[in-house]
Amino acid sequence: MKLKQLFLCVLYAGLFLFQLSCKDELSDIQNEEAFKAEKNSSLSAREFSGDSLILENPYSTENMAKALQRVKYNNPKYSFGKFNVQTTHLYLKFSPENEEQVSLLKSDSTIHYFDYRMDTEYKEEYLANRSPDKDSIPVYYTAVPVGKTLPAVKHEVLSELYIPEQDPYFSDIKDNEEYQVTDRVENKTDLFNNLLFSAYEQTGNEQDLLTDNATPEARWIFGSKWYPSGNIRVQDDIAGSRPVTGAQVLMRQWFTVAQGITDGNGNFSTSSVRGKARYVIQWERYHYSVRDGSFFQAETHGPNVKKQSWSINLNGGKDEYHALIHQAAHDFYYGYRFGLISPPMNNHFYNFGRQSQIKIAGRLSNSGPPSSYSHIRSEISFGLSAQIHIKNYGSTSDQVYGTTIHELSHALHSVKDRFSYDNIVRDSFLSGDSQVKNRNRRLLESWPVAVEILMTLERYRVRYNISNYSVYSTFQIVNYQNRTIAASNHYTSGIYDMTDMVDQRRTYGSAYPVDQVNGYTIKELENALSGSRYWNDYRDRVKAMYPNKPTRPFVDDLFANWQD
Amino acid sequence: MIQCGTDQEETKYFDYSIKNNSGSKIDLVPYFNGQANYSLKVSLAKDGIINLKKEVKPPYNDGLLMSSFFVTPSSGHLTQVEVVFNNTKRVIYQECTETNQCFNQPRNIFNPVYNDKEVETYTITSEDSQNATDCGGNCY
Numbered sequence: 001m002k003l004k005q006l007f008l009c010v011l012y013a014g015l016f017l018f019q020l021s022c023k024d025e026l027s028d029i030q031n032e033e034a035f036k037a038e039k040n041s042s043l044s045a046r047e048f049s050g051d052s053l054i055l056e057n058p059y060s061t062e063n064m065a066k067a068l069q070r071v072k073y074n075n076p077k078y079s080f081g082k083f084n085v086q087t088t089h090l091y092l093k094f095s096p097e098n099e100e101q102v103s104l105l106k107s108d109s110t111i112h113y114f115d116y117r118m119d120t121e122y123k124e125e126y127l128a129n130r131s132p133d134k135d136s137i138p139v140y141y142t143a144v145p146v147g148k149t150l151p152a153v154k155h156e157v158l159s160e161l162y163i164p165e166q167d168p169y170f171s172d173i174k175d176n177e178e179y180q181v182t183d184r185v186e187n188k189t190d191l192f193n194n195l196l197f198s199a200y201e202q203t204g205n206e207q208d209l210l211t212d213n214a215t216p217e218a219r220w221i222f223g224s225k226w227y228p229s230g231n232i233r234v235q236d237d238i239a240g241s242r243p244v245t246g247a248q249v250l251m252r253q254w255f256t257v258a259q260g261i262t263d264g265n266g267n268f269s270t271s272s273v274r275g276k277a278r279y280v281i282q283w284e285r286y287h288y289s290v291r292d293g294s295f296f297q298a299e300t301h302g303p304n305v306k307k308q309s310w311s312i313n314l315n316g317g318k319d320e321y322h323a324l325i326h327q328a329a330h331d332f333y334y335g336y337r338f339g340l341i342s343p344p345m346n347n348h349f350y351n352f353g354r355q356s357q358i359k360i361a362g363r364l365s366n367s368g369p370p371s372s373y374s375h376i377r378s379e380i381s382f383g384l385s386a387q388i389h390i391k392n393y394g395s396t397s398d399q400v401y402g403t404t405i406h407e408l409s410h411a412l413h414s415v416k417d418r419f420s421y422d423n424i425v426r427d428s429f430l431s432g433d434s435q436v437k438n439r440n441r442r443l444l445e446s447w448p449v450a451v452e453i454l455m456t457l458e459r460y461r462v463r464y465n466i467s468n469y470s471v472y473s474t475f476q477i478v479n480y481q482n483r484t485i486a487a488s489n490h491y492t493s494g495i496y497d498m499t500d501m502v503d504q505r506r507t508y509g510s511a512y513p514v515d516q517v518n519g520y521t522i523k524e525l526e527n528a529l530s531g532s533r534y535w536n537d538y539r540d541r542v543k544a545m546y547p548n549k550p551t552r553p554f555v556d557d558l559f560a561n562w563q564d
Numbered sequence: 565m566i567q568c569g570t571d572q573e574e575t576k577y578f579d580y581s582i583k584n585n586s587g588s589k590i591d592l593v594p595y596f597n598g599q600a601n602y603s604l605k606v607s608l609a610k611d612g613i614i615n616l617k618k619e620v621k622p623p624y625n626d627g628l629l630m631s632s633f634f635v636t637p638s639s640g641h642l643t644q645v646e647v648v649f650n651n652t653k654r655v656i657y658q659e660c661t662e663t664n665q666c667f668n669q670p671r672n673i674f675n676p677v678y679n680d681k682e683v684e685t686y687t688i689t690s691e692d693s694q695n696a697t698d699c700g701g702n703c704y
Binding site (some may be wrong): 235238367370393402406445449450469470473474486503508 | 597619622624627628629635637639665667677679680
């Protein structure tokens, strides 16, 4: 009972401290009301206002109706039949109040959310450096077809939209390479192009449609659909320029979003768009989301172009950092992971409850509190804080990759057997007995060290065929083998040592672990986590589960290298 | 626990040095995967010293070893270090392996005795110079 009270006490103290630390990070940005007021006071469609470029919305149903009136006025003899402008989409702002509600939003992978407005252009540095809203949990913007079932999360309709590009009425129009707007309508193709151009022109956005050779007398616009495509690579410190796989590239044209996923060569293509659209890499997949800092969705913004592919080698800074974190997460969730179970899966029901999308905060820091995983931190802060924080900014690529794998391996452990995991964590940090702390903490940390080594080796030694690569490139501890017993009582090579053939004692001498164990797979070692509460408990479970392993008699010696 | 999750542990402060007390000018030439890389050579004047410091936090996948004076992210695996004295004599030290038990080689720069703590200094002495092999006029 006392232990429970102590735990709760520490929990609340932690929450208090957490809120304090977070308040330091929080500063106000314009709220919705301020934004509306600002927008209303701006008569010009394109006018810088602080960090944002406020745009008049060409797709509002109201504006489209006006545009249609203008087209009709110019073409009194054309039969418009039953065609009319009607709301096809809704531009929405969601304001989730907790992690559970964010999870509801992310449970539908057909809706793409942005944590900034879709009818506003921002200065590049603003999105890169913005501070979170004082409400703490970001608000999300999206546009959905009318009638779409919406998640039960507080939201408001910012605008009713008519998007002619998505209106089936125009599905059979001609796909001209270029189209000259003359205000004259003689067929459906003319109607589509004139309506669109009028809507853009009325709101001061016509440059988005006009071609480079257009003049006031000859208003040529992009008439044909085009298919955005490109290639995404990252400059890896060890392996050089390499494809980023599994990255989600969004092509955003106002409220229309086309999606592509990079393949094994980093290539992507999306469905078609017309006119100008912006490439955006959103570092998010269904099961995980990489955050820029603690709160906002990490994105890499590409060019706003017409009919151009986009190829980029992400080299340095936040974009490279986010790409590497994404790559590690993607490899763990969707790639080869030695048969291990997945880290926590979005919208998946475990025996302890439903799990939501894992948030991985890519902190731009290499100091202060270290990288970490905590499901409790996220739960008690109602999703305010990401479960995983990576603080390896400026480290070599393999260290960023390995640390991300390490933290995700904690997450894996936490869903493999939540009850045992929480028990290990509790005793690791709250026990008053240092021996209990050590024996728990050693199991807690040695598991992710093992997965970290194996998956980092897989990336560099196997996938990129760097035969002499060992973990890590600049800190040549040779897959944690060149590390004394005394170097760390918790972050040990002990679990990895059961999979490899190296006996450190023979190579480095008496200060190093004796390791005559080999022949275990990481999957077998994962299975032994279930029910294990501390170092020797885990040892005994490994021995009991795999009684026929030839090196089983040496397991006791291996585990005894590190004493409680 | 709530603040720092699973990886709260103490910071390690690494401080590594190589001192030249040999009485000669020396060059330290790293070999990666068995090949000398002269572009990453480290030169030390008589009585010279080089030093590296690094602060490391959990999960401790960074730090310093004597190899840290030579490696870059893309240099590859350091297999040997050649010490050249006044371009007249040399000694080559090889990394630790099961067949090259460097912990039995007192002057080997890879010997764990120079690599197993957070603060280490490897001092090259006049005795090292005396025990080095003559290059026959030019070591390069």
